[in-house]
Amino acid sequence: MSGGAGETPVITVNGQPQPLPREGSLAVLLEEVGLAGRPLAVEVDGEVVPRSRLAEIRLCGGERIEIVTFVGGG
Amino acid sequence: MAEVRDTATDHAEQGLAADRPLVVGGVRLESRLVVGTGKYVTYAEMARCLELSGTDCVTVAVRRDRLLNAAGENILDHLDPARYRLLPNTAGCFTADEAVRVARLGRELLRDMGSDSADWVKLEVLGDRQTLLPDPVGTLAATEQLVADGFTVLVYTSDDPVVARRLKQLGAAAVMPAGSPIGSGQGILNPNNLLICLEYLKDDDPAYPVIVDAGVGTASDVAAAMELGVDGVLLNTAIAQAADPLRMASAMRDACRAGRHAFLAGRIPRRLYATASSPDDGRIVESGT
Numbered sequence: 001m002s003g004g005a006g007e008t009p010v011i012t013v014n015g016q017p018q019p020l021p022r023e024g025s026l027a028v029l030l031e032e033v034g035l036a037g038r039p040l041a042v043e044v045d046g047e048v049v050p051r052s053r054l055a056e057i058r059l060c061g062g063e064r065i066e067i068v069t070f071v072g073g074g
Numbered sequence: 075m076a077e078v079r080d081t082a083t084d085h086a087e088q089g090l091a092a093d094r095p096l097v098v099g100g101v102r103l104e105s106r107l108v109v110g111t112g113k114y115v116t117y118a119e120m121a122r123c124l125e126l127s128g129t130d131c132v133t134v135a136v137r138r139d140r141l142l143n144a145a146g147e148n149i150l151d152h153l154d155p156a157r158y159r160l161l162p163n164t165a166g167c168f169t170a171d172e173a174v175r176v177a178r179l180g181r182e183l184l185r186d187m188g189s190d191s192a193d194w195v196k197l198e199v200l201g202d203r204q205t206l207l208p209d210p211v212g213t214l215a216a217t218e219q220l221v222a223d224g225f226t227v228l229v230y231t232s233d234d235p236v237v238a239r240r241l242k243q244l245g246a247a248a249v250m251p252a253g254s255p256i257g258s259g260q261g262i263l264n265p266n267n268l269l270i271c272l273e274y275l276k277d278d279d280p281a282y283p284v285i286v287d288a289g290v291g292t293a294s295d296v297a298a299a300m301e302l303g304v305d306g307v308l309l310n311t312a313i314a315q316a317a318d319p320l321r322m323a324s325a326m327r328d329a330c331r332a333g334r335h336a337f338l339a340g341r342i343p344r345r346l347y348a349t350a351s352s353p354d355d356g357r358i359v360e361s362g363t
Binding site: 014015035038039040041042043046048050051066067068069070071072073074 | 148
């Protein structure tokens with residue numbers, strides 16, 4: 001999913017391509033999709049990123065990101 | 075509201091011998107019902123059903139958030155973490171690796187909330203979509219990984235006693251055999267297997283928690299499971315999809331209590347022929363063969 005030469009780098013968020021957020025910041029990404037401050041967990045390329053480390057992660061394009069929350073289930 | 079919980083101490087309050095509480099992973103649960111939060115028409119109805127069921131431990135699923143509709147309600151707005159222990163599941167996972175990933179995301183969500191149940195997981199590794207039966211090989215592998223990773227694993231499995239014993243040996247905090255397929259409402263299809271599970275899992279460890287997970291259709295299924303001697307029942311669809319979920323939630327609470335009391339009381343043996351309850355002596359006529 002990473003951008004080729006001359007293309008805007010993209011990341012994959014919950015299976016959908018998204019432009020790289022400003023400064024490649026995960027925290028900015030959460031703000032852009034309106035999820036900052038909500039109960040959620042974030043995984044980057046299969047690794048959970050604790051909330052305390054969200055601000056320090058820098059994305060460079062191509063990453064697969066999952067943002068999840070709790071829903072009803074049995 | 076009035077206290078409706080199935081507390082382990084309410085037996086004593088009724089002048090009965092105290093029951094042993096249900097303890098999972100060192101944590102005492104007040105209710106022997108674990109109730110799922112799926113399939114309710116509204117979160118408000120879900121919340122009311124949970125109250126009426128008396129449960130203090132509820133399952134939740136881990137799913138992608140809806141990115142375009144972030145204004146929607148979140149289930150956590152309707153679940154008081156001080157009242158309910160949240161048990162994230164790995165529903166929908168068909169491999170051990172997927173289940174471990176989802177378990178870790180659930181743990182992160184709980185840690186983010188400051189929950190003290192962050193390391194609890196209801197592990198499901200499913201075999202196929204039609205039956206939703208557990209994949210025993212994947213379930214064993216995921217149990218081993220999650221236990222090594224510090225999780226308190228409550229594991230959904232079939233009613234196969236040999237697999238149940240393996241899961242306990244791998245360090246599962248509770249083994250949760252299915253009564254019948256998830257959401258099928260068929261009740262307890264093989265009570266004999268459950269009895270063997272109980273014997274295998276509790277023989278040298280009577281307090282080891284065995285919880286029937288899945289298949290409950292109505293209140294008598296819960297009572298029947300509890301009468302076998304299981305420590306609890308986990309259910310969801312039977313309440314959420316009942317014509318009147320609130321009343322069914324209340325019925326489940328009563329059935330769980332009734333079944334537990336009946337198990338502790340010790341049922342009479344089944345006999346082929348009748349035994350009269352009224353005395354033979356003193357009848358005014360001598361008749362009958």
